[in-house]
Amino acid sequence: MARKQGSHSDITGPKVQQTALRLIAQHGFAAVSMRQIAAEVGVQAGALYNYTSDKQTLLFDLMRDHMVALLAAWEAEAKPDDPVARLDHFTRFHIRFHLPRADQVFVAYMELRNLTPENFAKVEALRRQYEDRLEDILRDGTAAGVFAMQDSRVTTRALIAMLTGLINWYRSDGRIETARIEAIYGDLVRKAVAV
Amino acid sequence: MARKQGSHSDITGPKVQQTALRLIAQHGFAAVSMRQIAAEVGVQAGALYNYTSDKQTLLFDLMRDHMVALLAAWEAEAKPDDPVARLDHFTRFHIRFHLPRADQVFVAYMELRNLTPENFAKVEALRRQYEDRLEDILRDGTAAGVFAMQDSRVTTRALIAMLTGLINWYRSDGRIETARIEAIYGDLVRKAVAV
DNA sequence: GTCTATATACGGATAGAC
DNA sequence: GTCTATCCGTATATAGAC
Numbered sequence: 242m243a244r245k246q247g248s249h250s251d252i253t254g255p256k257v258q259q260t261a262l263r264l265i266a267q268h269g270f271a272a273v274s275m276r277q278i279a280a281e282v283g284v285q286a287g288a289l290y291n292y293t294s295d296k297q298t299l300l301f302d303l304m305r306d307h308m309v310a311l312l313a314a315w316e317a318e319a320k321p322d323d324p325v326a327r328l329d330h331f332t333r334f335h336i337r338f339h340l341p342r343a344d345q346v347f348v349a350y351m352e353l354r355n356l357t358p359e360n361f362a363k364v365e366a367l368r369r370q371y372e373d374r375l376e377d378i379l380r381d382g383t384a385a386g387v388f389a390m391q392d393s394r395v396t397t398r399a400l401i402a403m404l405t406g407l408i409n410w411y412r413s414d415g416r417i418e419t420a421r422i423e424a425i426y427g428d429l430v431r432k433a434v435a436v
Numbered sequence: 437m438a439r440k441q442g443s444h445s446d447i448t449g450p451k452v453q454q455t456a457l458r459l460i461a462q463h464g465f466a467a468v469s470m471r472q473i474a475a476e477v478g479v480q481a482g483a484l485y486n487y488t489s490d491k492q493t494l495l496f497d498l499m500r501d502h503m504v505a506l507l508a509a510w511e512a513e514a515k516p517d518d519p520v521a522r523l524d525h526f527t528r529f530h531i532r533f534h535l536p537r538a539d540q541v542f543v544a545y546m547e548l549r550n551l552t553p554e555n556f557a558k559v560e561a562l563r564r565q566y567e568d569r570l571e572d573i574l575r576d577g578t579a580a581g582v583f584a585m586q587d588s589r590v591t592t593r594a595l596i597a598m599l600t601g602l603i604n605w606y607r608s609d610g611r612i613e614t615a616r617i618e619a620i621y622g623d624l625v626r627k628a629v630a631v
Numbered sequence: 632g633t634c635t636a637t638a639t640a641c642g643g644a645t646a647g648a649c
Numbered sequence: 650g651t652c653t654a655t656c657c658g659t660a661t662a663t664a665g666a667c
Contacts, residue, residue: 274660275661275662276660276661286661286662287663287664290661290662290663296661
């Protein structure tokens, strides 16, 4: 690709996404202006519209990209055969993926209200796909007689809420190491659905 | 109190709170304008300032009132002596209090970013007080040898996140009754910290 | 691709009449 | 206590020059 004078699309593009993500996570979608994003990127507000058709699309792209990356990362994992080992693997994968991405998770959960109905449906479908991965594990383990629970769907949502809640308080500079967090939550999850 | 002409403070006051709560839960604090609140209350925007000094205070009052009501409701509960029974009682109380107050919970969790640092600290202190109620139960049960967990603080936050996550998906017109939800979550919590 | 300038609308908050 | 009117600032998005 030939480059035009003053062109920085390969730098500015990702920078717009990163900056928007950080600011929206910090202040909320409605509270962040395109001018504010542009200022932190280092361009004028009008220039942002070379990278997104409007503010709504910018938000949607952030949320969809996060969910797609999550699903892709899960697909790439090598999964154990044993249901108990698979559940522990899911727990640790979930924590390992989400903890370093607090901003993405924050936005993906908190800004659902600010999506158009069409965009909301798309993000929800992706989230549902991810939930199904855990529910499959729970159902397989129940069928195998190593898990016991009253309702696999409700349990799935309960466990994911517990795991994802981590990003609301965990700070990597805190008193607890990631490995210890994985162990604690691994225990809670395993015991909660044990026979 | 004598009433002035055109005075409706005893009606308008609560209505402002209710309307603001609903709109903020639905669209987010920054996305809701004082004009919009006023329109749904049925007054002009200027009249709102008879009930709140500014928009920030309106938000803070909603969040503080919710947390104070939660703590007061918990204090008023009759608590069992046995740690296992106390934990189950806490689980059911938490669900019973939070489920009918989805808007309050939503706002109290999602709009922390939009509080001034001073107001944030006050709300966080109240939340911490509530968490301590559960942690006390967990520690007592551990001391009594009926619970086992790696870290009572982390476990407290994990369990509260799991329980509160309910309001993100539970709809009272759905397929599951509240009593059943209480039973499902009661099982998960009890087993998660069992010896 | 980025800039400046602008169209058009809406924001929080206040003043003063009733 | 509520209204009308307004101050003053900022919002998204676009047009056209470079």
